Amino acid sequence: MNPKGEKPKSKITASRKLSLKMLLLTRACEDLERERQDREEEKVRQIAEKLPPLKLSGASLDELQKICKQLYSQIDVVDEERYDCEYKVGKHNKDIHELKLKVQDLGGKFKKPALRKVRVSADEMMRALLGSKHKGSMDLRANLKSVKKEDVKTDKVLTTEVGDWRKNVEAMSGMEGRKKMFDTAGGTQ
Incomplete structure (x- = not known):
């Protein structure tokens, strides 16, 4: 194919295509006429074979x-x-x-029928699958673990230090902060 996405040009001219089409159509018409004549001849031959001509004169x-x-x-x-x-x-x-x-x-290769969306509860689905064996309702929330909620605000207050956060960041950033960490951890030299 062309990189532009165009159709490749035909090497046969339009007039040549038209003349070929005309030749094909005339040939097809001749074949159809010949087939029709053959059918007629076969019909006449079959009738002559099955029913010879009658001689009714003078009977x-x-x-x-x-x-x-x-x-x-x-x-x-x-x-x-x-x-x-x-x-x-x-x-x-x-x-x-x-x-x-x-x-x-x-x-x-057969067509699959279009499926419809059906809303079915869990209980109805279990009854359909298990039949009469299904007893009771299916409460999905009853099987979940219960988690005790703790007061989140009090935990945050205990873990965070009160103060300006910018001072903490400035103190620990850069080489001065690293030096201070070593100084406090390692002692004096």
Whole structure:
């Protein structure tokens, strides 16, 4: 890709693209027309095979009735075949649908339903999990340690020295403060 994030330019000109599209469309139209003609020819061939042309000229009433009965029996046979084919197609479609569901389950590509937020108290949750075994309410605060609160103000007064804090910092800062610490701790030299 370009560092600017632009689309790479095509090496085929717009007029060439248009002519290619036109060629593809004309080829597709020709293929569709050829397929339609093939279907029509197959239909005519199937009808000619199943039902030969009738010779009705110069036939008597008995012969016409016999021809009608033959046609009626052929219609029954064709209807039975059609019904069988429709049943098989329906069964195959159902099998295909079930197999698709199995594949989706195996692949794990199914949509998870959106979960709703539900407010449940601790007691209700324990009842749902444990059923009738849960007895009494669950008081979570009863199990906590109790801590004795002491007076914080009196502790602060005892631990802190009364005085100006700035004097303390100035006295201990720098080398003078370090020297004073050694002098007071170590004694005289």
